[in-house]
Structures are given as structure tokens and as C-alpha cells.
Amino acid sequence: MRTQVGIVGAGPAGLLLSHLLHQQGIASVVVERRSESYVQQRVRAGLLEQGTTDLLRQCGLGERLAAEGLVHEGVLLRFDRCTHRIPLTELTGKTVTVYGQQKVVEDLIAARRAADGTVFFDADEVSVAGVAGDRPVIRAVIEGRPVEIECDFIAGCDGSHGICRDQIPAGVHTQFEHDYPFAWLGVLAKVAPSTDELIYAFHGNGFALHSLRSPEVSRLYLQVDPSEPIENWPDQRIWDELQTRLGTDDGWTLAEGPLLEKGITAMRSVVTEPMQHGRLFLAGDAAHIVPPTGAKGLNVAVADIKVLAEAFASWYAHGNRDRLDGYSQACLRRVWRAQDFSYWMTTMLHRDPDDTDEVLARLQLSRLRYVTESPAAARTLAENYVGYTTST
Numbered sequence: 001m002r003t004q005v006g007i008v009g010a011g012p013a014g015l016l017l018s019h020l021l022h023q024q025g026i027a028s029v030v031v032e033r034r035s036e037s038y039v040q041q042r043v044r045a046g047l048l049e050q051g052t053t054d055l056l057r058q059c060g061l062g063e064r065l066a067a068e069g070l071v072h073e074g075v076l077l078r079f080d081r082c083t084h085r086i087p088l089t090e091l092t093g094k095t096v097t098v099y100g101q102q103k104v105v106e107d108l109i110a111a112r113r114a115a116d117g118t119v120f121f122d123a124d125e126v127s128v129a130g131v132a133g134d135r136p137v138i139r140a141v142i143e144g145r146p147v148e149i150e151c152d153f154i155a156g157c158d159g160s161h162g163i164c165r166d167q168i169p170a171g172v173h174t175q176f177e178h179d180y181p182f183a184w185l186g187v188l189a190k191v192a193p194s195t196d197e198l199i200y201a202f203h204g205n206g207f208a209l210h211s212l213r214s215p216e217v218s219r220l221y222l223q224v225d226p227s228e229p230i231e232n233w234p235d236q237r238i239w240d241e242l243q244t245r246l247g248t249d250d251g252w253t254l255a256e257g258p259l260l261e262k263g264i265t266a267m268r269s270v271v272t273e274p275m276q277h278g279r280l281f282l283a284g285d286a287a288h289i290v291p292p293t294g295a296k297g298l299n300v301a302v303a304d305i306k307v308l309a310e311a312f313a314s315w316y317a318h319g320n321r322d323r324l325d326g327y328s329q330a331c332l333r334r335v336w337r338a339q340d341f342s343y344w345m346t347t348m349l350h351r352d353p354d355d356t357d358e359v360l361a362r363l364q365l366s367r368l369r370y371v372t373e374s375p376a377a378a379r380t381l382a383e384n385y386v387g388y389t390t391s392t
């Protein structure tokens with residue numbers, strides 16, 4: 001089999017790239033190791049920056065987004081049992097939209113199917129070879145038969161546990177990594193959200209977040225120890241802790257309901273530099289991971305894909321490799337801005353387990369008061385939260 005761009009991974013990055021390339025008349029094949037239903041049901045990100053929703057609309061994926069996306073003009077910070085609103089739209093002119101990552105993936109799969117796009121799910125033994133030469137290949141076992149896909153280029157969109165990153169030789173790339181001493185316990189609850197806007201709470205017991213998925217489903221998170229097993233967190237303990245950390249003195253109440261799903265995710269910052277080697281280009285979580293506090297992971301993945309799709313279009317239309325050669329450099333400024341903002345939000349809102357004398361907690365409270373009192377500080381948070389566009 002032969003194609004122009006071989007794509008490893010059918011997450012939002014890989015599917016969006018395939019969709020955008022198709023719109024430019026460029027052929028691609030997507031190879032995914034998981035089943036289609038697994039990929040469509042994986043609960044992950046849910047907050048889209050305006051740049052992300054603008055792109056989805058421009059490429060024909062705006063209909064369901066307009067019908068089901070919840071547009072937010074502000075975000076709430078809660079500490080000392082009081083709530084403070086950051087008016088995102090008033091400060092930046094932009095909005096953010098709550099629209100689950102599964103819906104983005106469903107919309108993309110439907111668009112690829114409608115265009116007869118080739119997406120192989122359930123692929124076994126996926127491997128990549130020859131990225132430093134002129135004819136890279138993707139090999140896999142598909143429906144029990146070995147398949148070799150010859151490509152002009154390969155896009156590694158295979159997430160943080162993928163195989164493509166390892167194709168960049170050790171001496172050629174640097175991996176920057178930072179582990180945080182906490183994790184997020186995330187739950188999906190069948191209960192109407194108790195808030196119209198996301199609530200980020202700082203509490204002596206740790207961070208909590210009340211997010212939303214739809215008018216009927218809430219997404220909630222608690223800071224927990226990364227080594228803690230999920231069995232330590234029966235449903236009622238989760239609700240009790242959410243009630244404590246999100247509690248206020250103004251009469252606000254948190255409605256409880258059945259938990260549909262729960263899981264613990266460790267928090268890391270990772271950046272691979274450069275994000276390319278020969279004819280291989282990494283995008284999304286395959287190249288970088290941010291802690292989820294700033295809600296940046298999916299948005300940075302989409303931003304990578306926009307740059308990469310335009311670079312491929314320039315190559316196939318004009319034979320010009322400049323934009324492909326400059327891909328990594330064009331992405332990394334935004335990647336590091338997202339890393340810094342996510343680090344800043346994370347360290348402002350989480351209780352450090354080593355902070356036994358509570359010095360850090362005092363500094364965090366001071367920073368939270370500053371961010372909610374000073375218009376300049378609030379604007380800094382707002383312009384990063386809605387998606388700061390770095391100059392190139």
C-alpha cells in the first residue's frame with residue numbers, strides 16, 4: 001500500500017490531520033492500535049480554546065459543536081470559601097467552549113468515513129521504519145494480515161505511550177521532563193452541573209475542580225497522591241471530599257449523583273525537541289504532555305496539526321520544504337507557553353505534600369488574591385487560558 005502521509009494514531013491529532021489533508025487533496029492513511037469504540041469513548045479533555053473552535057468550524061466540523069458546545073465567558077477561582085470570577089471575554093474578547101474530546105473524535109471519525117478516508121483500527125504490531133531516508137514505511141498486522149504502507153512522510157500522532165518518538169535517535173533529540181508530586185482523580189457524574197462556569201478550588205486538603213460535560217453530566221476532579229490506588233476512593237468518599245474542598249459560605253451547594261467513570265492520572269510536563277526527524281513529524285501528546293490544570297493538552301495538539309497540515313500543503317502545492325523544515329520551531333514557542341501556564345496554574349492551586357510549614361500555601365493564597373484583585377494579573381490568567389498566540 002502507498003500513501004502520501006502515513007499517520008500513526010487516531011486520537012484528535014491524527015484524525016484532524018487526516019481530515020485537513022483530505023481537504024487539501026492530500027492522501028493519508030491512519031493506523032490505530034485500539035478499537036474504534038474504545039477511541040470514541042475515551043473520556044479526556046473537554047475545554048476548547050477559541051482558536052480550536054474556530055479551526056473546527058472552518059474545516060466543516062462546526063454544526064454539532066454549535067448545537068452542543070457550552071460557550072463560557074468566565075472562569076471561577078475559589079479559595080477561603082469565597083468565589084472570585086475572572087471575566088475571560090471582558091478581558092480578552094475571546095471565549096472558551098466546553099465540548100468533550102470524545103465528541104471531537106466522533107465528529108472527526110464521521111467526517112473521515114463520509115469522505116471514504118482510510119482509518120485502520122485494531123492494528124497490531126505497529127512499527128515505523130526508514131524515517132531518515134526517502135521512503136519511510138508503517139508496518140502493522142491488520143485483520144490478521146501483515147501490511148506495509150509506503151509513505152512520503154509519517155506523522156507520529158500516537159500519544160505519550162506511542163512508538164514514533166523513539167524513531168528520533170537519542171543524540172538528536174532532547175526530552176525535557178518534570179514530574180509533579182500529585183495526581184488527579186477524575187470522575188464523570190450523572191448529575192446536572194452545580195455551576196455554569198468551571199470552578200478551580202484551592203483548599204488545605206488539596207485542589208478540586210468542578211467542570212462540565214453537558215447540561216446533564218458533570219466532570220469533577222480531586223488532587224490525590226500519585227501512588228494512591230483508586231480502590232481507596234469509594235464513591236461517597238469522593239463526594240465528601242468534593243463537598244469539603246468546594247464548600248463556600250454563600251449558600252452554594254454541590255449536587256451529587258451516580259458516578260459513571262473514575263480514574264487517577266499522574267501529572268507530568270514533557271517536551272521533546274525537536275519535534276521532527278527526517279520524514280517523521282511528531283504532533284500532540286507524542287511530542288509533549290502538559291499537566292491538565294490549564295486545559296491545554298488538546299488545544300496544543302490542534303495547534304500543532306494546523307501548522308503541520310499547512311506545511312504539507314505548501315510542500316505538495318509548491319514543492320517547498322521550508323515550512324516542513326520549520327515545523328518544530330514554529331510549534332515549540334506555543335508549546336512552552338502552554339507548559340509555563342499549566343505549571344503556573346498547577347503550582348498556584350495544588351497543595352504541595354512537602355509544604356509542612358505551610359509557607360508555600362501562604363504564597364499560593366497571596367498569588368490567588370493578587371490574580372483576583374489586580375486587573376493586570378487577571379488579564380494574564382485570562383489571555384493564557386483562552387489561548388495565547390505567541391509571535392513567531
Ligand SMILES: Cc1cc2nc3c(=O)[nH]c(=O)nc-3n(C[C@H](O)[C@H](O)[C@H](O)COP(=O)(O)OP(=O)(O)OC[C@H]3O[C@@H](n4cnc5c(N)ncnc54)[C@H](O)[C@@H]3O)c2cc1C
Pocket residue numbers: 008009010011012013014031032033034039043044045046047101123126157158159160161162163265283284285286292294295296297298299301
Ligand atoms: C486521563 C486524561 C485526562 C485529560 N484531561 C485533559 C483535560 O481536561 N484538558 C486537556 O486539554 N487535556 C486533557 N488531557 C490531554 C488530552 O486528552 C491530550 O492532550 C489529547 O488527547 C492529545 O491528543 P493526541 O491525539 O495527541 O493523543 P491521544 O489522544 O493520546 O491519541 C493518540 C492515539 O494513538 C494511539 N496509539 C498509541 N500507540 C500507538 C501505536 N503503537 N500504534 C498505533 N496507534 C497508537 C492511541 O491509542 C491513541 O488513540 C487528558 C489526558 C488524559 C490521559
